[in-house]
Amino acid sequence: MDFAIPQDYQDLLASFRSFLEREVRPVEEFYAVQIQDDVFTEEMREAGLALRRKSAELGFYAAHMPESVGGQGLSNLGSALLVEEGAKSGLRFGAFVLGPPNPEAPNPILMDLPEHLHPKYVEPLVRAETTMCFALTEPEAGSDAQSIRTTAVLRDDEWILNGRKHLITNGARADVAVVFAVTDRDKRASGGITAFLVERGAPGFVVGKHQKTLAGDTNQAELIFEDCRVPRENMIGELGYGFASGMRFLNGGRAFIGAMCVGIADHLVRICTQYAKDRHTFGKPIGKYQAVQWMLADSALEVHAARLMTYHLAWLVDQGDYPIKESSMVKLNNTEMVNRVADRAVQIYGGMGLLTEGPVERIFRWVRMLRIVEGTSEIQRVIIARSLGL
Numbered sequence: 522m523d524f525a526i527p528q529d530y531q532d533l534l535a536s537f538r539s540f541l542e543r544e545v546r547p548v549e550e551f552y553a554v555q556i557q558d559d560v561f562t563e564e565m566r567e568a569g570l571a572l573r574r575k576s577a578e579l580g581f582y583a584a585h586m587p588e589s590v591g592g593q594g595l596s597n598l599g600s601a602l603l604v605e606e607g608a609k610s611g612l613r614f615g616a617f618v619l620g621p622p623n624p625e626a627p628n629p630i631l632m633d634l635p636e637h638l639h640p641k642y643v644e645p646l647v648r649a650e651t652t653m654c655f656a657l658t659e660p661e662a663g664s665d666a667q668s669i670r671t672t673a674v675l676r677d678d679e680w681i682l683n684g685r686k687h688l689i690t691n692g693a694r695a696d697v698a699v700v701f702a703v704t705d706r707d708k709r710a711s712g713g714i715t716a717f718l719v720e721r722g723a724p725g726f727v728v729g730k731h732q733k734t735l736a737g738d739t740n741q742a743e744l745i746f747e748d749c750r751v752p753r754e755n756m757i758g759e760l761g762y763g764f765a766s767g768m769r770f771l772n773g774g775r776a777f778i779g780a781m782c783v784g785i786a787d788h789l790v791r792i793c794t795q796y797a798k799d800r801h802t803f804g805k806p807i808g809k810y811q812a813v814q815w816m817l818a819d820s821a822l823e824v825h826a827a828r829l830m831t832y833h834l835a836w837l838v839d840q841g842d843y844p845i846k847e848s849s850m851v852k853l854n855n856t857e858m859v860n861r862v863a864d865r866a867v868q869i870y871g872g873m874g875l876l877t878e879g880p881v882e883r884i885f886r887w888v889r890m891l892r893i894v895e896g897t898s899e900i901q902r903v904i905i906a907r908s909l910g911l
């Protein structure tokens with residue numbers, strides 16, 4: 522067993538780090554006041570998109586996509602390492618310049634579109650010229666995703682979609698949406714749900730209200746389909762098997778959300794350790810108190826364990842495995858871990874931990890959503906328990 526990170530990945534990470542420092546940090550510093558106020562203006566988004574296009578040109582942004590559509594065909598492990606590196610930087614714009622785990626970014630599920638549509642839809646996403654969204658959740662169906670009510674009926678040469686999605690990340694801006702709809706009411710998850718690629722301008726495709734969360738404007742919206750017409754060829758994969766491909770994608774992407782949690786937690790441990798050395802009370806740095814040392818020791822330990830679980834999961838995926846149990850374990854462990862680490866970070870920073878001008882308050886609020894999105898912690902426990910035969 523070899524735990525060393527292969528040299529070519531180390532070189533890739535070094536070159537990505539240098540891109541972050543050279544290109545991304547100056548933009549981050551320029552918008553420091555807005556970032557501190559948790560504002561993300563249209564101008565900042567434009568600046569982020571320009572950085573994203575540079576990242577795409579350099580081969581970082583969509584490295585996880587196959588070479589046939591302009592990606593690098595990077596392994597799951599290599600991609601997870603990149604995601605961790607981006608998150609470790611602590612840069613708000615860091616999330617903008619990498620594809621995974623952002624649902625705006627090109628998603629491997631698109632490779633199931635007919636091949637002649639790849640240049641039209643997939644390649645512009647890989648070049649960061651367009652963005653997408655992944656529209657599964659509905660007001661009446663979140664964890665129980667197979668209960669979705671959106672329907673798709675084939676009429677002549679078009680699919681007619683009717684229904685409503687909500688909490689869709691990038692829903693209001695996406696150029697294309699991957700939309701899940703029922704095509705056979707009786708079969709549902711077993712051959713009755715199909716995925717479609719819907720263009721933003723499709724007749725009957727309406728963006729509903731913007732939805733703000735505890736974490737600020739995280740870019741969620743409602744999507745409404747009213748007799749929305751979609752070309753027959755825009756079906757993704759096989760008729761009735763969209764649910765299975767959607768789950769395959771969510772599962773395959775767990776190493777990325779896991780790696781992001783590791784990177785964020787690593788960043789927090791680093792800044793908290795420095796703060797514990799600098800901040801003095803009763804004539805001593807607070808890092809000399811066992812109470813503070815133990816918080817940091819626990820966080821460092823948990824980051825290490827989460828990192829090993831993540832690399833192992835990525836490695837399993839690279840072996841061609843379909844590791845449902847390990848995927849759920851990483852999603853559950855790492856999202857809960859980063860919340861504990863962020864909570865300790867607020868405690869270590871004291872009053873400064875709660876101030877919006879401090880470096881941890883925004884992160885504390887943001888990581889809370891990770892225990893809900895892409896399958897709640899409870900649903901991950903259900904899946905793990907099922908793998909035990911329960």
Ligand SMILES: Cc1cc2nc3c(=O)[nH]c(=O)nc-3n(C[C@H](O)[C@H](O)[C@H](O)COP(=O)(O)OP(=O)(O)OC[C@H]3O[C@@H](n4cnc5c(N)ncnc54)[C@H](O)[C@@H]3O)c2cc1C
Nearest residue numbers: 624655656657658663664688689690890894895896897899
């Ligand atoms: C910021 C954000 C971004 C999102 N982005 C997207 C996106 O891009 N695309 C998309 O399709 N969706 C997206 N979602 C939706 C997200 O996937 C759902 O919110 C999530 O799956 C939970 O579904 P729900 O909100 O309907 O909660 P519910 O399913 O109603 O769950 C409510 C509570 O009951 C618990 N529960 C439910 N069933 C069980 C069970 N069997 N056993 C034990 N406990 C259970 C849950 O764990 C939870 O605690 C996003 C959500 C948020 C907050």
